[in-house]
Amino acid sequence: xxxxxxxxxxxxxxxxxxxxxxxxxxxxxxxxxxxxxxxxxxxxxxxxxxxxxxxxxxxxxxxxxxxxxxxxxxxxxxxxxxxxxxxxxxxxxxxxxxxxxxxxxxxxxxxxxxxxxxxxxxxxxxxxxxxxxxxxxxxxxxxxxxxxxxxxxxxxxxxxxxxxxxxxxxxxxxxxxxxxxxxxxxxxxxxxxxxxxxxxxxxxxxxxxxxxxxxxxxxxxxxxxxxxxxxxxxxxxxxxxxxxxxxxxxxxxxxxxxxxxxxxxxxxxxxxxxxxxxxxxxxxxxxxxxxxxxxxxx
Numbered sequence: 325x326x327x328x329x330x331x332x333x334x335x336x337x338x339x340x341x342x343x344x345x346x347x348x349x350x351x352x353x354x355x356x357x358x359x360x361x362x363x364x365x366x367x368x369x370x371x372x373x374x375x376x377x378x379x380x381x382x383x384x385x386x387x388x389x390x391x392x393x394x395x396x397x398x399x400x401x402x403x404x405x406x407x408x409x410x411x412x413x414x415x416x417x418x419x420x421x422x423x424x425x426x427x428x429x430x431x432x433x434x435x436x437x438x439x440x441x442x443x444x445x446x447x448x449x450x451x452x453x454x455x456x457x458x459x460x461x462x463x464x465x466x467x468x469x470x471x472x473x474x475x476x477x478x479x480x481x482x483x484x485x486x487x488x489x490x491x492x493x494x495x496x497x498x499x500x501x502x503x504x505x506x507x508x509x510x511x512x513x514x515x516x517x518x519x520x521x522x523x524x525x526x527x528x529x530x531x532x533x534x535x536x537x538x539x540x541x542x543x544x545x546x547x548x549x550x551x552x553x554x555x556x557x558x559x560x561x562x563x564x565x566x567x568x569x570x571x572x573x574x575x576x577x578x579x580x581x582x583x584x585x586x587x588x589x590x591x592x593x594x595x596x597x598x599x600x601x602x603x604x605x606x607x608x609x610x611x612x613x614x615x616x617x618x619x620x621x622x
Contacts, residue, residue, distance in 0.1 A: 327397050330586040335597040336386045338579070342568025342601055343378040343608075346371060349436050352529075352570070355538035356563050360546060360556040367560055370617050374561070377611030378568070378604050385600050423456050473584070517549035518562040518618045522609050525566025526602065530573045538563065554619070561617050568604040572597055 346353055348368045357364045431449045435442065458464045491497075513520060521542070528537050546559040571579055572594055583590045612618040 328393050331588050331593065331596055332389050332393055334582055334586055334588060334593055335600055336382070336389060337582070338571050338593075338597050339382045339385060339568065339600055339604055340379075342571050342604055343375055343382060345567050345571065346375055346564050352534050352538070352564060352567050355534055356542070356560045359538045359542050360560040360563075362557050362560050367557065370557065370561055371564065373615045374565070374608050374611045374617060378608045381604050381607040385603065420457055424453065427452060514548065514552040515554075516620060517545060517552060518554050518558045519609070519613075519620055521545050521549070521559055521562040522565040522605070522612070522618065525563050526569040526605055529566050529570035533575055534570070558618055561612060565608045565612060566605055568601040568608075569598070572601060 344350070348354070348364055353368070353371075354364070357367050427449055431445060434440065434445050439445070440448075454464050454467065458467055524541075524545075525537070528541055532541070542559065542563050545563075546556055549559055550556075570576065573579075579593070580590065583593050609618070613620055
């Protein structure tokens with residue numbers, strides 16, 4: 325064990341996922357394209373240089389955080405025996421390793437092709453993995469019991485988030501928030517609606533689900549932007565830039581799972597990771613303005 329803080333690893337992981345969450349097969353991308361009625365392929369081509377800039381920022385942040393850990397820990401020597409011991413359980417010629425690798429790749433392919441709903445795909449993959457890696461019923465029970473706490477916590481969170489969003493949508497709160505927001509914007513800010521949307525996508529995707537933001541808030545912002553000559557492609561790009569912050573939302577179950585697996589405090593993770601993910605958004609926004617995907621001068 326080198327002593328690197330697990331929180332650092334979690335922050336870098338969340339930053340990387342935040343950028344990759346804008347790929348075409350990810351939920352936010354398809355929602356933005358659908359809400360704005362734009363071609364997915366064309367939108368993705370426009371997003372590529374923006375995502376590259378975000379990826380470079382993630383690499384820089386990972387290097388900077390690594391340097392901070394180096395200064396904190398100093399030079400740590402790890403013997404060859406310790407390295408071999410850490411990888412002793414991985415045997416490339418083990419049939420189970422080859423099976424697990426094939427199962428993982430197959431699962432990813434099925435997810436990308438949308439052959440089945442994600443819960444069904446994961447349940448099938450989990451069942452097959454248990455049968456091969458833990459052949460006895462006793463071993464399977466032990467594995468399920470070991471992860472039951474995390475599963476129950478995430479399941480309850482998903483139900484709670486669904487109830488929360490349902491109340492917001494059913495009572496008209498989301499629509500009211502969107503309309504009030506537009507009415508509060510100064511008249512002279514209309515020409516900068518795409519920049520405003522990119523900045524607003526951070527807090528809005530943090531407190532709302534992607535469905536609520538892209539199908540509830542974004543169309544209203546886009547309608548206002550259209551009066552100032554800002555097209556739907558530009559608004560779709562702007563709405564996706566805030567996705568790195570969305571992963572820190574209390575409505576995202578995977579972040580709770582990550583904190584549970586690494587045994588780190590969820591509040592501490594929010595506090596440490598937020599400034600780095602905001603940095604990702606700002607870098608991507610500057611890149612979007614630089615390549616002309618978002619205009620600031622009219």
